[in-house]
Amino acid sequence: MSSSLPASVDLNRPIVKNTPTREVRNRTSGADRPETGDRRVQRTKTSLRAALIGLAREKPYDSIAVKEILDRANVGRSTFYAHFRDKKDLLESGIHEMLRSVHGRPRVRDALEQVIAFSLPILEYVNQHRRADGPKMMRAGRIVMHDHLRDVLADLIAEDIALVIRGRRSPPRMPADLVARHVASTFVLVLNWWVDGEAALTPREVDARFRSLVVPTLEAL
Template sequence: MTIKMDRRKIRTKQLLRKALLELIEEKGMDGLTVSDLTERAGVNRGTFYLHYRDAADFLEQLKTEIFEGLTHEMARINPFELKYYADKDEPYPPSVKVLEYFDKHADFFRVILGPKGDPAFPLRVKEFMKDRLFNHVLKNIPQPDDAAIPRDYLIAYVTSANLGILMHWFESGRQLSPSDVARIITRIGGDGPMAWTGLK
């Protein structure tokens, strides 16, 4: 009985997620209602209210869930490992995992990163990237006084460039595989910006 209930709950969530993303793509995020969601999903309003306060709560829970999964994958990235894979012209494995995560949740990212999506979401991803790069990778590495590029500008460049590649991947219909895009990021990161960190 519990397994049936769990499956039913998962199925309900999947239907609501699909309905939510369709409605955002059609109408934008403002004015989403529980009635719109449940009618589109074919889900009873009472069932919806068992799990969520309103449409905004459902969207926020979904964004949090996706973001947590994404940051779990992104936390494994160490940009100083890129050079090793770039020299072999192989995609950096943690980057592949991140892109596979984007691909797995492509329905969500396509809408959220799209013109009617949530402009705050990519900024949230970018802030995580900046925090990860500075506080967990570069923090304890002294920057030479004569560094050609200040570290904060380097971090701004790296995070914006990677987010830009991701956005372009979605805008172009994800025609390349996650591995192909990871190889592009590896090539750029291995031979480009990280060479300006001051490390020999």
């Protein structure tokens, strides 16, 4: 039986539909590039932190419900709990984020100076929010925030003090953890004094007062 197919047809060649080519846009570049997952997560966390701070300006911290934070940030409950355990965890994450940017700066050569290098950047950060328009954060909320700040600072300061001690042959004259807590507590004390008293001092002037209180102790370490 003779074949009805032309002799030039290759039966082993895969069949390709004769469709017009279509220009495909590169989805990974240009203004239309989709936002990465990491950026979306960061934007969500930033919105939640801003919502918590905004509510803390309007009502006592203890009375703020997670649902209020979600409503203000326009974030779903499941999304919130995918990142945070509760509002305390959200608050602490904001403090860590602020300190991460401060601690991520280039280290100074003087080891003792590095221990207190966090002070001025934090004071400048607080000053920006103090001068912002709108209601100020209620005292109860500020106390909670500063308590968390003190605890986180104590851990970071202890790490820097450990580096100071590591380069010495003789043991420290005072317990390092006690000095770390002293420096952190003194900073928060000065911070509260500045904010509560509405003292007309610049961040640099407040930083100088903080240093005058803790540098002698650090030098005695």
